[in-house]
Amino acid sequence: MNEERDEHSEKGQEQKSWCSGTWEKRTPHMRLQLVWPLQSPGSFSIAGHQVLRISVADEAQVQMVKELEDLEHLQLDFWRGPAQPGSPIDVRVPFPSIQAVKVFLEARGIRYAVMIEDVQSLLDEEQEQMFASQSWARSTNTFNYATYHTLEEIYDFMDMLAAEHPQLVSKLQIGRSYEGRPIYVLKFSTGGNNRPAIWIDTGIHSREWVTQASGVWFAKKITQDYGQDPAFTAILDNMDIFLEIVTNPDGFAFTHSKNRMWRKTRSLTSGSTCIGVDPNRNWDAGFGKAGSSSNPCSDTYRGKFANSEVEVKSIVDFVKDHRNIKAFISIHSYSQLLLYPFGYKTESPADKDELDQVAKSAVEALTSLYGTKFKYGSIITTIYQASGGTIDWTYNQGIKYSFTFELRDTGRYGFLLPASQIIPTAQETWLALLTIMEHTLNHPY
Amino acid sequence: MQLRRQPLPAPRPGDPDPAAPLLVLLLLLALQGAAAAPAGPGEPEDSGWRQDAEFPRGLLSQAARAALHFFNFRASSPSALRVLAEVQEGRAWINQKKEYKVDLVFTTELYNPEEGKEHLGKCSARVFFRNEKPRPAINITCTRLIEKKTRQEEDYRLYKYMKQLKNLLDVVSIPDSHGHIDPSLRPIWDLAFLGSSYVMWEKTTQFLHYYMAQLSSVKQWKTNEDAIDFDYTVLLHEFSTQEMIPCHIHLVWYPGKPLKVKYHCQELQTPEEASGTEEGSAVAPTELSNF
Numbered sequence: 001m002n003e004e005r006d007e008h009s010e011k012g013q014e015q016k017s018w019c020s021g022t023w024e025k026r027t028p029h030m031r032l033q034l035v036w037p038l039q040s041p042g043s044f045s046i047a048g049h050q051v052l053r054i055s056v057a058d059e060a061q062v063q064m065v066k067e068l069e070d071l072e073h074l075q076l077d078f079w080r081g082p083a084q085p086g087s088p089i090d091v092r093v094p095f096p097s098i099q100a101v102k103v104f105l106e107a108r109g110i111r112y113a114v115m116i117e118d119v120q121s122l123l124d125e126e127q128e129q130m131f132a133s134q135s136w137a138r139s140t141n142t143f144n145y146a147t148y149h150t151l152e153e154i155y156d157f158m159d160m161l162a163a164e165h166p167q168l169v170s171k172l173q174i175g176r177s178y179e180g181r182p183i184y185v186l187k188f189s190t191g192g193n194n195r196p197a198i199w200i201d202t203g204i205h206s207r208e209w210v211t212q213a214s215g216v217w218f219a220k221k222i223t224q225d226y227g228q229d230p231a232f233t234a235i236l237d238n239m240d241i242f243l244e245i246v247t248n249p250d251g252f253a254f255t256h257s258k259n260r261m262w263r264k265t266r267s268l269t270s271g272s273t274c275i276g277v278d279p280n281r282n283w284d285a286g287f288g289k290a291g292s293s294s295n296p297c298s299d300t301y302r303g304k305f306a307n308s309e310v311e312v313k314s315i316v317d318f319v320k321d322h323r324n325i326k327a328f329i330s331i332h333s334y335s336q337l338l339l340y341p342f343g344y345k346t347e348s349p350a351d352k353d354e355l356d357q358v359a360k361s362a363v364e365a366l367t368s369l370y371g372t373k374f375k376y377g378s379i380i381t382t383i384y385q386a387s388g389g390t391i392d393w394t395y396n397q398g399i400k401y402s403f404t405f406e407l408r409d410t411g412r413y414g415f416l417l418p419a420s421q422i423i424p425t426a427q428e429t430w431l432a433l434l435t436i437m438e439h440t441l442n443h444p445y
Numbered sequence: 446m447q448l449r450r451q452p453l454p455a456p457r458p459g460d461p462d463p464a465a466p467l468l469v470l471l472l473l474l475a476l477q478g479a480a481a482a483p484a485g486p487g488e489p490e491d492s493g494w495r496q497d498a499e500f501p502r503g504l505l506s507q508a509a510r511a512a513l514h515f516f517n518f519r520a521s522s523p524s525a526l527r528v529l530a531e532v533q534e535g536r537a538w539i540n541q542k543k544e545y546k547v548d549l550v551f552t553t554e555l556y557n558p559e560e561g562k563e564h565l566g567k568c569s570a571r572v573f574f575r576n577e578k579p580r581p582a583i584n585i586t587c588t589r590l591i592e593k594k595t596r597q598e599e600d601y602r603l604y605k606y607m608k609q610l611k612n613l614l615d616v617v618s619i620p621d622s623h624g625h626i627d628p629s630l631r632p633i634w635d636l637a638f639l640g641s642s643y644v645m646w647e648k649t650t651q652f653l654h655y656y657m658a659q660l661s662s663v664k665q666w667k668t669n670e671d672a673i674d675f676d677y678t679v680l681l682h683e684f685s686t687q688e689m690i691p692c693h694i695h696l697v698w699y700p701g702k703p704l705k706v707k708y709h710c711q712e713l714q715t716p717e718e719a720s721g722t723e724e725g726s727a728v729a730p731t732e733l734s735n736f
Contacts, residue, residue, distance in 0.1 A: 147623070209622075255622075260622045260659075261680060263687060278687075293686075295715065297713060297715070298688070299689070300686060300687050382502075384503070384685035385685075386685075411528070411682075412528065413620065413624050414658050415658065416620045416621075416622070416624040416658065417624050418620070418623070418624035418625060419623045419625070
């Protein structure tokens with residue numbers, strides 16, 4: 001169970017919980033929907049707007065606040081709507097309505113507090129902070145690969161990389177997250193027309209920070225090694241690589257702003273106050289079977305139906321449209337494992353022997369660098385039964401070389417892997433990826 | 446496979462560690478009222494158990510983890526904590542109630558490895574995963590990893606260091622988001638891990654196991670008495686559910702003495718409980734400006 005702290009903090013704290021953008025009017029009981037990208041100032045002014053937290057003592061007061069809600073001309077934006085006594089109500093009040101609202105509440109003896117004095121200046125401060133505190137890399141050569149980065153920094157990195165290598169790298173948007181963030185995939189291609197492709201994703205579980213960090217490193221590595229390393233050049237001369245670094249951007253933003261241990265998406269589930277679906281239980285492979293949870297509060301909650309999560313559906317659509325993906329690798333942490341299907345059933349995949357052989361070679365390559373020990377095998381026999389998983393679906397789609405990694409470590413630090421281990425982890429994992437990519441290249445199907 | 450067994454004298458307060466050439470820890474837990482050592486295979490009391498040749502693949506690792514948590518707890522030594530290296534061999538027996546008895550041999554490493562030095566220990570253990578018992582019953586024997594005198598000196602050094610630490614109440618999140626632990630706070634992490642070992646021992650089953658993910662807060666740190674009195678919360682990462690379980694732990698430690706631990710872990714919210722407008726646990730009450 002994750003400890004949820006209040007989303008709307010006091011001024012000066014936790015400013016990252018906002019994303020600059022338009023403020024949408026929402027129906028009560030819904031949480032704030034963040035919209036991306038940043039709208040230019042002047043198109044919508046929130047200068048002087050305040051956020052009030054109202055504390056209702058009884059049902060009568062709840063009703064009074066509901067009356068307030070109905071006064072359309074006040075243009076109130078309820079972030080947390082009137083529900084029952086004891087539940088705080090948060091509302092953004094435009095500057096012209098502030099006086100009227102406060103008078104309304106005070107006349108009825110309804111307690112309130114000013115949570116945010118001036119929403120606009122808070123956003124300005126947040127922007128300032130972001131620029132001041134982060135060392136803003138100006139190129140991918142000055143980017144610090146040995147530290148963990150924010151979503152903004154990683155998205156910036158992608159733009160820089162694509163700008164530096166326009167012949168090789170392009171950035172595709174495959175969808176928008178639940179909270180409206182763009183979902184990007186980097187495409188590495190030396191030409192051709194819909195060549196057979198390798199897919200790699202990192203960060204589907206947002207707390208697994210070493211994976212997104214490794215994804216960034218892989219992206220850079222690809223641009224460095226193409227044309228330099230003969231084996232890799234042969235791969236990219238014949239195949240394309242798709243790399244989705246932040247597969248769960250809402251979750252990732254949340255791990256930075258509120259809860260470092262957040263795993264799932266950030267979608268709302270009607271009928272529950274618990275948030276989020278496990279994106280690695282939401283795929284249409286054994287969906288709903290043993291190995292996932294039907295409890296929305298669980299960290300392995302499968303969702304109401306397969307592909308309910310836009311983060312998952314975006315990939316599904318991409319894969320189906322592309323039709324020529326030959327290897328699919330989904331990267332997680334931790335446990336130091338290399339896994340192939342299935343997770344939802346004990347029956348072996350038809351290609352079990354070959355997959356096992358490839359896994360064995362990949363692990364040997366990985367271990368050769370720093371001695372890091374990996375185990376390998378099918379998901380269900382090596383880790384645990386898990387239904388609705390990514391690579392079970394991709395394998396069933398006919399993508400034979402479907403693998404999942406669990407990177408460092410084995411529990412000493414777990415998700416909180418020291419940043420000093422990012423590069424060694426990425427380096428050793430890359431050797432395993434090369435093994436898989438080479439095998440895919442040499443065994444067309 | 447024969448387990449070497451030596452009975453452990455009942456610990457009395459103030460007793461030094463019973464001298465033995467090897468560090469041997471054996472706890473004979475009362476099993477359903479019986480005070481005797483668990484019967485070996487083939488003996489009359491054992492007729493409920495039949496060997497299971499096809500035990501679930503993860504069972505040996507589960508048993509090793511439980512055994513090691515128990516070992517760390519009983520050793521009560523923050524400078525000599527061990528982690529699992531490799532399971533080498535094992536056998537399992539199952540009874541009619543689908544409970545398991547596991548005999549296994551495994552290697553261990555130091556939780557805090559020294560640069561360049563490899564400390565590989567070896568343990569053999571017998572672990573019972575019972576259905577109604579609150580925790581797995583363990584017999585474990587391990588080879589010594591560190592000279593006893595060195596271990597005692599190191600524990601005492603840590604103790605003296607911790608005694609003079611102040612102002613720990615504003616400690617939050619060790620490690621931080623980037624996996625960093627300030628070296629000056631490392632002993633606190635180790636002590637927290639020691640206390641968590643007790644919790645993880647009790648909670649480990651043949652299906653569930655744990656890692657300590659983070660020391661999330663220090664509620665109390667008292668060193669005015671002889672012992673260190675440490676009240677804190679941790680997050681335990683639970684496999685295979687992937688949940689982060691917040692646990693409140695209170696321990697009392699003095700070097701050479703058995704650790705005393707009390708704890709309370711939060712349960713996962715059920716769908717029925719999640720009916721208010723709050724998600725998860727306590728939200729700090731906010732000040733009201735016109736009250």
